[in-house]
Amino acid sequence: MKKGENKGRTRTFPVDPNVPRWVCQNCRNPLCIVGADSYADKFFNDPSRYGMQGSSIHVASSVLSTTKMDNSYVVLPKQKPQAQGNPPRPRGDAAAQPGKAMEESFVVVYKSESGTDGNAVHSSGTGADSGGHLPPHNSGFNSTITVLTRAFEIATTQMQVEQPSCLDCMRILSDKLDKEVEDVNRDIEAYEACLKCLEGEARDVLSEADFLKEKLKIEEEERRLEAAIEATERQNAEVNAELRELELKSSRFKELEERYWHEFNNFQFQLISHQEERDAILAKIEVSQAHLELLKRTNVLNDAFPISHDGEFGTINNFRLGRLPKIPVEWDEINAAWGQACLLLHTMCQYFRPKFQYRIKIIPMGSYPRITDTNNSTYELFGPVNLFWSTRYDKAMTLFLACLKDFADFAKSKDQENNIPPEKCFKLPYKIENDKVENYSITQSFNKQENWTKSLKYTLCNLKWALYWFVGNTNFQPLSAMVSSHAEVPAVGSLYTKRGVDAKSESRN
Amino acid sequence: MEPPSQIVSLRTTTTDPDHVKVIQWDDFQHDLARLASLSSALHEANEKKRNLQHKLESLIQVNAESLGRLNELEEMRQKLESKKMLMENMSICSRLAKEEASKQEEQLSGAVQSLLVSGGALSVTSRNLQESSRLLSEENGYVHLRKLQKMLRKRQQYMTSQISMLYPVKILVGPAQEQELEAYPLGSLAGTSAGLKPINQGSLTIHGLHLNVLSFRKMSFFTDKKEIQNSATALGYVAHAVSLIASYLQVPLRYPLRLGASHSYIIDNAPSTELTSSEASSNANINAKHVKFPLFLEGQDTTRAAYAVFLLNKDLEQLLNFIDAKTLGPRHVLANLRELLRTIQSSAFIDNLI
Numbered sequence: 001m002k003k004g005e006n007k008g009r010t011r012t013f014p015v016d017p018n019v020p021r022w023v024c025q026n027c028r029n030p031l032c033i034v035g036a037d038s039y040a041d042k043f044f045n046d047p048s049r050y051g052m053q054g055s056s057i058h059v060a061s062s063v064l065s066t067t068k069m070d071n072s073y074v075v076l077p078k079q080k081p082q083a084q085g086n087p088p089r090p091r092g093d094a095a096a097q098p099g100k101a102m103e104e105s106f107v108v109v110y111k112s113e114s115g116t117d118g119n120a121v122h123s124s125g126t127g128a129d130s131g132g133h134l135p136p137h138n139s140g141f142n143s144t145i146t147v148l149t150r151a152f153e154i155a156t157t158q159m160q161v162e163q164p165s166c167l168d169c170m171r172i173l174s175d176k177l178d179k180e181v182e183d184v185n186r187d188i189e190a191y192e193a194c195l196k197c198l199e200g201e202a203r204d205v206l207s208e209a210d211f212l213k214e215k216l217k218i219e220e221e222e223r224r225l226e227a228a229i230e231a232t233e234r235q236n237a238e239v240n241a242e243l244r245e246l247e248l249k250s251s252r253f254k255e256l257e258e259r260y261w262h263e264f265n266n267f268q269f270q271l272i273s274h275q276e277e278r279d280a281i282l283a284k285i286e287v288s289q290a291h292l293e294l295l296k297r298t299n300v301l302n303d304a305f306p307i308s309h310d311g312e313f314g315t316i317n318n319f320r321l322g323r324l325p326k327i328p329v330e331w332d333e334i335n336a337a338w339g340q341a342c343l344l345l346h347t348m349c350q351y352f353r354p355k356f357q358y359r360i361k362i363i364p365m366g367s368y369p370r371i372t373d374t375n376n377s378t379y380e381l382f383g384p385v386n387l388f389w390s391t392r393y394d395k396a397m398t399l400f401l402a403c404l405k406d407f408a409d410f411a412k413s414k415d416q417e418n419n420i421p422p423e424k425c426f427k428l429p430y431k432i433e434n435d436k437v438e439n440y441s442i443t444q445s446f447n448k449q450e451n452w453t454k455s456l457k458y459t460l461c462n463l464k465w466a467l468y469w470f471v472g473n474t475n476f477q478p479l480s481a482m483v484s485s486h487a488e489v490p491a492v493g494s495l496y497t498k499r500g501v502d503a504k505s506e507s508r509n
Numbered sequence: 510m511e512p513p514s515q516i517v518s519l520r521t522t523t524t525d526p527d528h529v530k531v532i533q534w535d536d537f538q539h540d541l542a543r544l545a546s547l548s549s550a551l552h553e554a555n556e557k558k559r560n561l562q563h564k565l566e567s568l569i570q571v572n573a574e575s576l577g578r579l580n581e582l583e584e585m586r587q588k589l590e591s592k593k594m595l596m597e598n599m600s601i602c603s604r605l606a607k608e609e610a611s612k613q614e615e616q617l618s619g620a621v622q623s624l625l626v627s628g629g630a631l632s633v634t635s636r637n638l639q640e641s642s643r644l645l646s647e648e649n650g651y652v653h654l655r656k657l658q659k660m661l662r663k664r665q666q667y668m669t670s671q672i673s674m675l676y677p678v679k680i681l682v683g684p685a686q687e688q689e690l691e692a693y694p695l696g697s698l699a700g701t702s703a704g705l706k707p708i709n710q711g712s713l714t715i716h717g718l719h720l721n722v723l724s725f726r727k728m729s730f731f732t733d734k735k736e737i738q739n740s741a742t743a744l745g746y747v748a749h750a751v752s753l754i755a756s757y758l759q760v761p762l763r764y765p766l767r768l769g770a771s772h773s774y775i776i777d778n779a780p781s782t783e784l785t786s787s788e789a790s791s792n793a794n795i796n797a798k799h800v801k802f803p804l805f806l807e808g809q810d811t812t813r814a815a816y817a818v819f820l821l822n823k824d825l826e827q828l829l830n831f832i833d834a835k836t837l838g839p840r841h842v843l844a845n846l847r848e849l850l851r852t853i854q855s856s857a858f859i860d861n862l863i
Binding site for chain 1: 558595661668759
């Protein structure tokens with residue numbers, strides 16, 4: 001409020017010419033100080049020495065402070081190089097400002113001191129003298145100037161700031177100083193923290209003696225390690241040598257192994273070749289063996305003239321012999337059958353000539369067989385023939401039966417000659433008597449087809465037995481081989497027994 | 510007087526009366542006091558800071574020396590540690606190499622053992638193989654096969670001899686015929702006299718029957734029926750004999766035979782196109798797959814019978830080729846059959862084994 005009022009006064013009211021004017025040493029603005037009159041009057045009017053002594057003491061303390069400040073400024077440049085971290089910055093800032101102030105204030109300070117001393121003595125004398133002579137108003141103005149001047153000098157020397165200064169400048173300056181104080185305090189705190197830390201670490205500081213002791217220990221250990229390393233290297237060399245030796249052995253082994261595999265492959269090839277050859281031979285042997293067995297079981301006459309039956313029909317070489325009302329067999333087939341039967345019977349009879357008295361002769365002519373009787377009359381045993389005119393055909397069939405009976409009788413006599421027991425001598429399974437086979441007439445005239453066919457079937461069965469006897473008792477070899485055939489008769493006899501039994505069982509079944 | 514006046518003059522210079530600031534003394538004094546106290550505080554703080562700095566510097570120096578020593582020791586320890594590490598690495602490498610050497614040695618030893626065993630086994634097996642090969646070329650193999658084949662051929666020979674007994678193929682030789690053959694060549698007789706024709710046509714018989722193929726081409730009303738029957742029967746006999754021999758030699762005939770005594774047929778399973786078309790035109794009932802030809806005269810047509818005889822001769826040729834014998838020509842049925850029977854019954858049939 002006061003300051004506001006002061007400003008208001010400054011602007012609105014005209015300045016009293018009697019008040020002394022000053023210039024701010026910083027901003028160079030004119031200024032005047034009011035209100036100091038009372039203090040000046042008190043100062044000069046109060047004769048008590050105590051006051052004077054107080055003022056002197058104040059001045060003395062100011063001087064001392066000035067001296068100390070000078071000392072501190074001298075020391076700062078030395079500290080700068082040693083300073084570390086944060087301290088330099090605020091110090092730098094502070095140094096700059098104080099530097100400027102110092103220069104100006106330093107020059108002024110010396111003059112002020114000497115001036116002040118001189119002035120003090122002189123001014124006091126002058127003041128007294130002039131006070132006595134001048135009017136009261138003039139003496140007050142002078143005292144004010146004197147007091148303010150001295151105050152300014154003291155302030156300047158104490159604070160290194162040129163005085164007088166306006167309030168604004170002094171406040172700015174105060175703020176700066178306040179910040180500097182804060183910075184320095186912060187530095188102090190940091191220094192204290194570091195100091196505490198270092199004092200703590202001081203316990204761990206390694207002495208020279210301990211250092212040397214530790215060093216020796218490490219050197220000793222290093223020597224031991226060197227020795228160990230050397231030993232390890234030696235061992236390593238040995239192992240490497242061993243590995244190289246193994247490599248060499250392995251190489252030689254690989255060569256041997258390769259040779260082995262070559263031989264193995266060669267062997268395998270030979271084995272496969274051998275197996276194929278063996279299999280081929282075994283296959284051929286098997287085929288030949290089977291073929292041989294088959295041929296051994298085969299008899300040419302049995303193979304050429306297989307006699308069997310097909311239902312009611314007797315068959316020879318798959319040709320049916322006979323005819324039924326429901327199955328009219330063609331004449332070609334009947335003729336072929338008779339032809340085969342005649343060829344077979346003729347072959348067997350012819351074989352035993354001249355021993356066998358071949359009185360009723362068969363003339364085989366394929367499908368056109370004929371038979372000649374004892375009177376040299378020839379009858380055709382093939383058709384077609386008329387049922388009402390089959391006398392010659394019937395005669396031929398009857399003659400065939402007679403011939404078959406003659407051969408059977410001859411076979412029986414042959415067995416008797418060979419001393420075969422009577423019960424085992426050859427005997428036809430179906431009795432033949434004139435034109436009947438087991439009471440079935442073989443003629444067609446006045447005969448039913450069923451009976452005729454059955455008669456023919458029995459006839460073929462008899463022929464088959466005769467064939468089996470023939471096969472069992474002869475080798476059916478050409479005349480040149482008859483000698484060997486005779487020599488083998490005993491064996492053939494034994495063979496006959498087996499074949500006879502088989503033939504009978506087959507026939508019955 | 511001069512200095513004070515100088516000072517006073519400098520400080521009291523007036524510039525502009527309107528801009529003069531008016532300051533109360535009390536305010537001025539207050540700010541001045543604050544400024545003074547701050548200066549004093551700053552001074553004290555700086556003093557304290559300086560003291561701390563001195564102490565700090567000495568401690569820092571001591572610590573620096575200590576740290577220097579510690580660093581030196583640390584360096585030495587690190588060097589020691591690195592050497593220790595190096596030694597450990599070398600030791601590990603050495604141990605691994607030793608293990609590797611042991612492993613390789615063990616593997617090599619095992620492999621050598623295995624190779625020795627394998628080599629020995631291979632040697633034994635090779636010896637066995639050689640022995641087996643020797644046996645194969647001797648008792649167990651070729652010799653056995655040869656014996657077996659000889660037995661087989663003997664059996665075939667025996668059975669063929671029985672067939673020849675059943676259907677003997679002979680040359681008809683008589684005084685009258687012999688004289689006539691000497692007096693007149695066969696060719697000239699064929700054209701001149703019909704009465705001598707049956708006797709002079711062919712000297713070979715099968716089971717006493719002539720085979721007059723020429724009669725098949727010159728069918729006429731004057732041809733003897735009995736002669737036709739004889740030829741048909743002869744062809745039937747030949748067909749039967751061929752069928753039996755083929756089965757015993759295990760030769761599948763190119764032209765199969767369907768036996769019927771004097772009414773036998775020969776089958777062509779793959780007839781030519783011309784024949785098929787001609788046959789189709791003449792006989793609609795014939796199966797297109799195969800054609801059968803009669804080995805006998807049927808009606809007035811003699812072409813089919815002649816072709817049947819030709820095919821029968823082809824079968825004989827096949828059998829002769831099978832036993833490495835030569836055929837005697839396409840028209841000589843009985844001669845080829847006789848050659849077949851003779852060759853099979855000769856000793857060469859057994860000796861000439863492949």
